[in-house]
Amino acid sequence: xxxxxRKNIKGIVIEGITLVSAIIIIAIVIIMLVVIFIGGxxxxxxxxLTSFPTEGMxxxxxxxxxxxTALLVIIMSIAAVPFGTITxxxxxxxAKENSIIAKTIRFAVRTLAVIPSIIYGLFGLxxxxxxxxxxxxxxFYGGTLRWGQPNLLWASLTMAxxxxxxxxxxxxxxxxxxxQELRAASLALGATKWQTIWKIVLPGSLxxxxxxxxxAVSRGAGEVAxxxxxxxxxxxxxxxxxxxxxxxxxxxIYVLTTQSANVDQTLPIQFGTTCVLLLLTFTLNMxxxxxxxxIRKKKNH
Amino acid sequence: MIVEKIHTENMFLYYSGKMALxxxxxxxxxxxxxxxxxxxxxxxxxxxxxxxxxxxxxDGVKIEGKVMIDSVNIYDKNIDVVNLRKKVGMVFQKSNxxxxxxxxxxxxxxxxxxxNNKHQLDEIVETALKNAAIWDEVKDRLGDSALGLSxxxxxxxxxxxxLAVNPEIVLMDEPxxxxxxxxxAKIEELIVQLKEHYTIVIVTHNMQQAARISxxxxxFYLGELIEYDKTRKIFTNPEKKQTEDYITGRxx
Amino acid sequence: xxxxxxxVKSSKSSDSEKKQASLIDITRKKFRLGDYLAEKVIKGVAFxxxxxxxxxxxxxxxxxxxxxxxxxxxKSTKTEQASQETYGAVTDNNTNGxxQETYGAVTDxxxxxxxxxxxxxxxDKQEPQEQYGVQTKEPASIEGSDKKYTVSAGSGTDxxxxxxxxxxxxxxxxxxxxxxxGLLALILGTFKITLISMLFAAPIAILAALYTAVFANKKMxxxxxxxxxxxxxxxxxVIGFFALMVLASFLQGVFHYETRLNSFVGGIAMGIAAIPxxxxxxxxxxxxxxKSFYEASLALGASRWQTAFFVILPAATPGIFAAILLxxxxxxxxxxxxxxxxxxxxxxxxxxxxxxRTLAATIGAEMAEVVFGDTHxxxxxxxGSLLFVFTFVINAIAEFYVKGKLMKRIQGK
Numbered sequence: 001x002x003x004x005x006r007k008n009i010k011g012i013v014i015e016g017i018t019l020v021s022a023i024i025i026i027a028i029v030i031i032m033l034v035v036i037f038i039g040g041x042x043x044x045x046x047x048x049l050t051s052f053p054t055e056g057m058x059x060x061x062x063x064x065x066x067x068x069t070a071l072l073v074i075i076m077s078i079a080a081v082p083f084g085t086i087t088x089x090x091x092x093x094x095a096k097e098n099s100i101i102a103k104t105i106r107f108a109v110r111t112l113a114v115i116p117s118i119i120y121g122l123f124g125l126x127x128x129x130x131x132x133x134x135x136x137x138x139x140f141y142g143g144t145l146r147w148g149q150p151n152l153l154w155a156s157l158t159m160a161x162x163x164x165x166x167x168x169x170x171x172x173x174x175x176x177x178x179x180q181e182l183r184a185a186s187l188a189l190g191a192t193k194w195q196t197i198w199k200i201v202l203p204g205s206l207x208x209x210x211x212x213x214x215x216a217v218s219r220g221a222g223e224v225a226x227x228x229x230x231x232x233x234x235x236x237x238x239x240x241x242x243x244x245x246x247x248x249x250x251x252x253i254y255v256l257t258t259q260s261a262n263v264d265q266t267l268p269i270q271f272g273t274t275c276v277l278l279l280l281t282f283t284l285n286m287x288x289x290x291x292x293x294x295i296r297k298k299k300n301h
Numbered sequence: 302m303i304v305e306k307i308h309t310e311n312m313f314l315y316y317s318g319k320m321a322l323x324x325x326x327x328x329x330x331x332x333x334x335x336x337x338x339x340x341x342x343x344x345x346x347x348x349x350x351x352x353x354x355x356x357x358x359x360d361g362v363k364i365e366g367k368v369m370i371d372s373v374n375i376y377d378k379n380i381d382v383v384n385l386r387k388k389v390g391m392v393f394q395k396s397n398x399x400x401x402x403x404x405x406x407x408x409x410x411x412x413x414x415x416x417n418n419k420h421q422l423d424e425i426v427e428t429a430l431k432n433a434a435i436w437d438e439v440k441d442r443l444g445d446s447a448l449g450l451s452x453x454x455x456x457x458x459x460x461x462x463x464l465a466v467n468p469e470i471v472l473m474d475e476p477x478x479x480x481x482x483x484x485x486a487k488i489e490e491l492i493v494q495l496k497e498h499y500t501i502v503i504v505t506h507n508m509q510q511a512a513r514i515s516x517x518x519x520x521f522y523l524g525e526l527i528e529y530d531k532t533r534k535i536f537t538n539p540e541k542k543q544t545e546d547y548i549t550g551r552x553x
Numbered sequence: 554x555x556x557x558x559x560x561v562k563s564s565k566s567s568d569s570e571k572k573q574a575s576l577i578d579i580t581r582k583k584f585r586l587g588d589y590l591a592e593k594v595i596k597g598v599a600f601x602x603x604x605x606x607x608x609x610x611x612x613x614x615x616x617x618x619x620x621x622x623x624x625x626x627x628k629s630t631k632t633e634q635a636s637q638e639t640y641g642a643v644t645d646n647n648t649n650g651x652x653q654e655t656y657g658a659v660t661d662x663x664x665x666x667x668x669x670x671x672x673x674x675x676x677d678k679q680e681p682q683e684q685y686g687v688q689t690k691e692p693a694s695i696e697g698s699d700k701k702y703t704v705s706a707g708s709g710t711d712x713x714x715x716x717x718x719x720x721x722x723x724x725x726x727x728x729x730x731x732x733x734x735g736l737l738a739l740i741l742g743t744f745k746i747t748l749i750s751m752l753f754a755a756p757i758a759i760l761a762a763l764y765t766a767v768f769a770n771k772k773m774x775x776x777x778x779x780x781x782x783x784x785x786x787x788x789x790x791v792i793g794f795f796a797l798m799v800l801a802s803f804l805q806g807v808f809h810y811e812t813r814l815n816s817f818v819g820g821i822a823m824g825i826a827a828i829p830x831x832x833x834x835x836x837x838x839x840x841x842x843x844k845s846f847y848e849a850s851l852a853l854g855a856s857r858w859q860t861a862f863f864v865i866l867p868a869a870t871p872g873i874f875a876a877i878l879l880x881x882x883x884x885x886x887x888x889x890x891x892x893x894x895x896x897x898x899x900x901x902x903x904x905x906x907x908x909x910r911t912l913a914a915t916i917g918a919e920m921a922e923v924v925f926g927d928t929h930x931x932x933x934x935x936x937g938s939l940l941f942v943f944t945f946v947i948n949a950i951a952e953f954y955v956k957g958k959l960m961k962r963i964q965g966k
Binding site: 008010011014015017018019020021022024025026028029032035036039083086087089090091093094095104105107108109110111112114115116117118119120121122123125126127130131161164165168192193194195197198215218219221222223224225228229250251253254257258270271274277278281282284285286288289293 | 585587588591592594595596598599600601602603605606608609612613615616756757758759760761763764765767768769773776777779780781782783784786787788789790791792793794795797798799825828832856857858859861862879882883885886887888889892893913916917920921925933934937940941944945947948949952
Binding site: 199 | 397
């Protein structure tokens with residue numbers, strides 16, 4: 001502050017460069033949001049959200065894609081949230097911080113988080129469809145192709161594997177915010193470990209489990225690569241069941257932009273669909289961010 | 302008649318290989334208040350926590366020697382730690398009520414013991430709160446969150462919560478250290494009342510407090526039990542020089 | 554039990570301690586079914602994540618494996634290069650120690666002799682051995698894949714032989730009379746796009762993280778961090794859409810290149826996707842540098858920016874290195890952006906304004922259309938295995954090497 005301006009100018013320039021970098025990132029986010037919202041705004045209507053595509057997908061709505069996305073994330077959450085929560089419980093409550101097992105599991109979780117999503121797709125195909133599905137078919141359906149092909153269930157389970165680390169990390173963070181003294185108090189009253197977890201620790205970290213679920217749902221709703229060949233479909237005239245292929249928002253965008261013959265004709269629908277998907281993930285992420293900041297605040301109290 | 306309740310013999314405690322308690326042998330009588338005093342880091346809290354095996358929660362703690370409660374070594378292989386902790390309750394330095402209502406805080410212990418009868422629970426909650434001398438202050442707002450109570454009230458609530466499990470021994474780890482003088486006086490008064498039914502072991506860094514409420518006092522220093530005797534004797538005529546130095550405020 | 558105890562309590566003063574002792578029995582371990590089950594279930598489930606990784610390893614490699622095993626059955630002479638490559642790969646997959654040993658020895662003698670004829674003979678002799686090793690390990694898969702072959706296109710075996718030969722070629726033409734599976738162009742394209750995206754994303758993300766960790770006031774932090782989290786939540790298909798529809802035209806307008814979709818556009822778009830990862834890890838590393846470093850430097854008369862660049866940034870280098878590594882991992886496996894914004898032509902070209910095709914995009918684009926069990930199918934899984942191994946190794950390096958170093962620097966300095 002005592003320095004003269006000239007002495008300080010280098011510092012100002014350099015700080016300025018870092019500030020500009022930060023602003024570039026913010027600008028990128030804002031530009032993407034604005035462009036997509038402006039492009040998709042006119043398309044957004046109740047009818048667009050609730051009707052089927054018509055005229056070879058050049059007109060009409062995206063209801064089946066919304067429906068498929070919803071089913072996908074629901075089944076995915078049913079699989080991922082309990083397993084993720086239980087793993088997080090193991091890591092915080094049962095495993096010793098520095099034991100080899102805990103370290104290995106943590107490494108595995110972080111590895112799962114960085115494995116490319118397309119690999120999950122391959123795994124879903126190789127394991128769920130070609131191994132589990134095919135074996136179920138030959139065991140219960142006399143070899144008729146029923147589960148040994150891409151469908152909603154396999155896609156959802158593949159997605160569940162992908163989102164498992166998201167859940168684990170969020171829940172673990174939340175479990176750690178439950179003060180150690182409360183565990184001690186419960187144990188000192190003669191509660192067993194499980195009673196302590198069930199009645200004290202888990203209720204205290206419900207918001208963390210919520211955050212994890214929301215983040216997982218947001219991730220699952222947006223990912224396309226894992227379901228490219230485990231269940232996503234180009235177009236379906238009816239709503240899918242668990243053993244059917246299904247339409248999904250992200251895949252719909254991909255298909256309309258790159259696979260359809262008349263890309264220009266469907267431009268409004270493309271923007272509309274992207275807008276819907278972005279709105280969905282944006283809202284989910286926002287609420288997760290808010291929830292998470294609240295948890296952290298509580299921890300700092 | 303003085304009945305021995307707790308009794309340790311040549312007890313050593315190691316924390317990650319480092320000795321934290323050195324050869325502790327002590328007999329603690331039933332239905333009396335026994336105070337542990339000493340400078341911080343002397344091992345008095347560690348010793349207290351080993352009496353209901355709360356040290357089990359810390360990695361790397363190893364205990365040798367005998368820790369007998371009612372003539373049973375609580376570090377035996379077959380000991381049921383959960384039941385042990387029902388029998389030996391604990392009140393912590395920092396009040397730690399659960400983020401539940403006052404009623405639910407007290408009812409937590411009985412409930413995990415399988416008592417679900419509403420009438421019975423009401424009765425237990427009332428008795429416990431009365432025994433902890435907080436009933437009159439909270440009887441009209443049992444459904445309110447326990448976190449809304451003042452520090453002193455929270456600590457008495459925690460004592461009530463411990464009493465609701467009906468332990469035989471109550472361990473208290475500096476229960477009044479974070480409280481104002483008025484709340485401290487209430488807690489002290491309560492402790493003296495409680496010894497009618499319970500064996501109480503209290504760790505305190507406040508010598509006056511130990512002198513006021515305890516029947517026996519043990520002085521710990523650097524992980525060793527230096528002197529253990531009637532409180533009056535410790536404070537008026539200690540045998541060891543270290544005890545005298547501490548009592549007269551020459552160190553610590 | 555506690556009902557009894559409340560009653561006891563009222564008349565407690567007259568009770569004998571014997572009755573009390575009988576009240577709570579601590580001398581026998583009580584079996585609590587709920588706790589026992591809970592612990593078993595929790596421990597079991599916790600191993601799931603490890604299990605999944607092992608399964609991914611196994612099943613992705615399993616589907617890639619038939620390329621190598623089937624080509625073995627063809628007893629015609631092969632070029633030395635091709636057969637050697639087969640060797641390497643087979644040995645990798647084969648965990649049977651004995652077979653491996655034999656292999657190594659035989660390969661050695663073969664290469665010493667140098668003569669091609671001898672080589673061929675030895676290879677023939679080995680056939681049954683090799684098959685044994687694998688069959689004892691997973692006979693079902695071998696049988697299964699054999700069946701698949703006979704079922705699928707009649708040219709299956711021919712296909713396989715040429716597949717092996719063409720893996721190291723430059724051409725990726727999987728669907729043709731004479732399919733060629735040259736991975737070089739794909740690998741080159743992937744690296745090219747990774748480089749471009751890192752050149753774009755790493756400086757921006759690191760500088761922004763530096764700003765956030767060192768210079769920014771609380772209010773700016775509260776703007777930047779949630780923004781980054783939102784960006785991290787952007788589905789890659791949305792970023793791909795943005796790149797395809799908006800960014801590509803914009804960049805073409807600025808730089809006046811010919812091909813609208815190219816590795817430059819794709820690289821920038823992937824950079825956007827990688828920014829949150831690099832930013833977050835860098836910021837963590839920077840804030841992990843102890844405050845005392847900062848204060849000591851300021852006390853010595855260094856200015857804020859000098860402290861930031863010459864004290865804090867160097868102390869956090871391993872963390873930044875990890876951040877870039879994980880950013881690379883993200884870009885390397887990114888599929889949707891690659892599919893949508895890179896043009897998808899497998900060209901051997903270093904020009905950033907030409908179209909490229911990445912490994913991940915190849916899987917994404919072609920897997921849905923291949924015949925299951927076909928060579929093409931196996932080659933796609935082979936590409937998947939490559940991706941998997943690559944990201945696994947990157948993560949392992951970031952995890953162990955970098956973390957250890959970071960810890961040493963911050964604590965041991």
